[in-house]
Amino acid sequence: MNLFGNGLRFGGAVAIGAAVVLLAPIVLPVIAGILKPVAKGVIKGGILAYEGAMVALAETKETIEDIAAEAKAEIAESHKPPVKAKKQAA
Incomplete structure (x- = not known):
């Protein structure tokens, strides 16, 4: 049986996971610092x-x-009855 045939793939995944866990506290504040002004700009534009x-x-x-x-x-003007002219005294 080949129990450790995928050992390299598993080890690589563990290394990547460990790197993400270790670098996240450093990288996330930088990304947040960049994205916050962008998000504010988008919100201002929307408002x-x-x-x-x-x-x-x-x-x-x-x-x-x-x-x-x-x-x-x-419409009201067109439905008014015509105004009769008053007779002038002669």
Whole structure:
């Protein structure tokens, strides 16, 4: 039987695992220091995009409300009975 045929693969995996465990306390703070400003920038961009979209949406809503009010006024004007002219005294 070949009990130790995979010994090199297992030993390599153990070495890689040990290296990760030993280097993680050194590497993770560096990566976190790099990624934190990037994450903040992405979040800031998202907030600014959201606020800009809300302003644009509010302006669009106001425009649509103005157009609807004008249309209602035109409909009301077209349904008014014609005004009769008063006879002038001669």
